[in-house]
Amino acid sequence: MPERQLADAVEINRMITRIATQIIERNKGSENLALVGIVRRGDALAKRLAAEIKRLEGRDVPVGAIDITLYRDDLQLAAEMPIVQATSIPFDVTGKIIVLVDDVLYTGRTVRAALTEILDFGRPKIIQLAVLVDRIHRELPIGADFTGRKIPASTSEIVDVFLEETDEREGIFIKKKEPEEG
Amino acid sequence: MTWTHKNLLGLEGLSREEITFILDTAERFHEVLDRPIPLVPALRGKTILNMFYEPSTRTATSFAMAAKRLSADVVGFSKASSSVKKGETLLDTVRTIESMRVDGVVIRHSCPGAARFIAQRIDAFVINAGDGAHEHPTQGLLDLSAARKRLESFEGRHLVVVGDITHSRVARSAIYGFSTMGAEITVCGPATLIPPHFKKAFPNVGIETDFDRLLADADMIMMLRLQLERQGKGLFPSIREYRKLYCLTAERIKKAKPDVVVMHPGPMNRGIEIEPAVADGPNSVVLAQVRAGVAVRMAVLYILAGGELEH
Numbered sequence: 001m002p003e004r005q006l007a008d009a010v011e012i013n014r015m016i017t018r019i020a021t022q023i024i025e026r027n028k029g030s031e032n033l034a035l036v037g038i039v040r041r042g043d044a045l046a047k048r049l050a051a052e053i054k055r056l057e058g059r060d061v062p063v064g065a066i067d068i069t070l071y072r073d074d075l076q077l078a079a080e081m082p083i084v085q086a087t088s089i090p091f092d093v094t095g096k097i098i099v100l101v102d103d104v105l106y107t108g109r110t111v112r113a114a115l116t117e118i119l120d121f122g123r124p125k126i127i128q129l130a131v132l133v134d135r136i137h138r139e140l141p142i143g144a145d146f147t148g149r150k151i152p153a154s155t156s157e158i159v160d161v162f163l164e165e166t167d168e169r170e171g172i173f174i175k176k177k178e179p180e181e182g
Numbered sequence: 183m184t185w186t187h188k189n190l191l192g193l194e195g196l197s198r199e200e201i202t203f204i205l206d207t208a209e210r211f212h213e214v215l216d217r218p219i220p221l222v223p224a225l226r227g228k229t230i231l232n233m234f235y236e237p238s239t240r241t242a243t244s245f246a247m248a249a250k251r252l253s254a255d256v257v258g259f260s261k262a263s264s265s266v267k268k269g270e271t272l273l274d275t276v277r278t279i280e281s282m283r284v285d286g287v288v289i290r291h292s293c294p295g296a297a298r299f300i301a302q303r304i305d306a307f308v309i310n311a312g313d314g315a316h317e318h319p320t321q322g323l324l325d326l327s328a329a330r331k332r333l334e335s336f337e338g339r340h341l342v343v344v345g346d347i348t349h350s351r352v353a354r355s356a357i358y359g360f361s362t363m364g365a366e367i368t369v370c371g372p373a374t375l376i377p378p379h380f381k382k383a384f385p386n387v388g389i390e391t392d393f394d395r396l397l398a399d400a401d402m403i404m405m406l407r408l409q410l411e412r413q414g415k416g417l418f419p420s421i422r423e424y425r426k427l428y429c430l431t432a433e434r435i436k437k438a439k440p441d442v443v444v445m446h447p448g449p450m451n452r453g454i455e456i457e458p459a460v461a462d463g464p465n466s467v468v469l470a471q472v473r474a475g476v477a478v479r480m481a482v483l484y485i486l487a488g489g490e491l492e493h
Contacts, residue, residue: 070222
């Protein structure tokens with residue numbers, strides 16, 4: 001199946017600028033703010049958002065990364081052993097406004113795992129969620145506070161976000177799932 | 183990667199890729215151990231049974247801690263407190279316990295092959311925590327993990343293992359593990375403590391009875407515990423003589439490379455096989471080994487509990 005491009009690098013960067021602005025607006029500035037990206041693409045996006053906030057506000061916001069592999073609820077279902085990536089939250093989360101960042105929000109299970117993991121590091125004042133793509137089909141009561149674009153793709157479709165930092169190309173793409181999957 | 187082993191019975195037969203996968207996974211668990219709450223839910227709802235038929239403090243504790251850090255439930259028994267005392271066979275004990283539905287069994291037993299015997303008969307995965315003089319794979323892995331923090335690669339590096347080679351499962355797992363990772367190995371000790379068939383079993387491993395000849399070329403020195411209970415069985419004349427010939431003293435360490443890595447599986451007989459100045463000195467990774475033990479065992483439990491199993 002051919003993949004179809006829904007957004008290019010320029011559009012992704014516009015979304016990031018808009019989300020950064022909204023984060024600052026919602027929180028009335030960038031004080032006490034910290035970003036935590038879900039590896040790997042959420043991590044890259046969190047770094048971009050931090051750079052954008054720095055440009056707008058002149059303030060460095062701390063950036064952390066979490067890998068949710070150890071918090072997944074489907075260890076038994078994974079055919080390939082996922083390599084556990086580094087979680088690194090080099091600041092105290094207690095009392096902070098944490099913006100959790102990921103590329104695609106779909107079932108909500110990844111975010112659920114990330115929330116549990118962050119809460120094991122301390123007690124943030126608020127946790128908000130920023131995603132580049134919101135796919136609607138939720139399996140848990142979780143919603144994004146900041147969204148790049150809503151893409152109501154069907155469950156038989158795959159939505160991919162590719163970023164220069166992780167994929168050597170950039171854009172949001174959609175394609176049909178291969179029939180043998182599932 | 184796709185993990186294909188149901189059990190961890192030894193390091194013999196594991197590929198370099200598989201060992202590297204375990205060590206890399208263990209690195210991530212080091213990070214978990216540094217967290218304010220060093221606990222992850224990866225094995226929530228799993229039950230791990232620790233069966234220790236031989237006395238063990240550090241290995242039993244380390245396995246229990248590893249399982250708990252992964253949120254598994256840990257049940258355990260030692261020989262002294264169970265029906266084993268009443269004459270129940272190993273297999274009956276395991277069957278009884280498996281009928282209570284455990285997911286994994288960690289076993290230490292004085293019989294070589296005990297872990298394999300059980301693994302062939304139950305559905306739960308089995309981790310060998312030491313079977314007689316055969317293997318102690320998680321010890322080999324933690325040795326690799328601790329040494330890897332000092333050396334970038336094991337390729338062509340020289341490991342010297344000193345002590346009672348005949349009775350040491352630690353030595354055997356180290357030989358399999360380090361040689362798979364590319365190291366060259368020489369074992370060293372009194373001829374009476376090196377098995378007569380050793381050359382045949384390990385043709386690529388060197389044998390040397392004179393420790394002093396090996397010092398200058400060693401990148402890693404692993405001192406084995408002298409099992410004092412074996413003294414008086416005619417295997418070596420006296421502890422004093424053993425000490426003179428094989429103790430890693432401050433004097434000997436001076437003749438070695440300045441960055442030589444010194445390992446000891448513990449518990450140490452300070453002043454017999456290793457001098458306190460060396461055990462606590464800059465070359466020693468003894469405490470790093472203990473710490474790596476928990477991380478490596480978390481990695482093994484995690485991989486065996488979650489991977490795709492071969493049946």
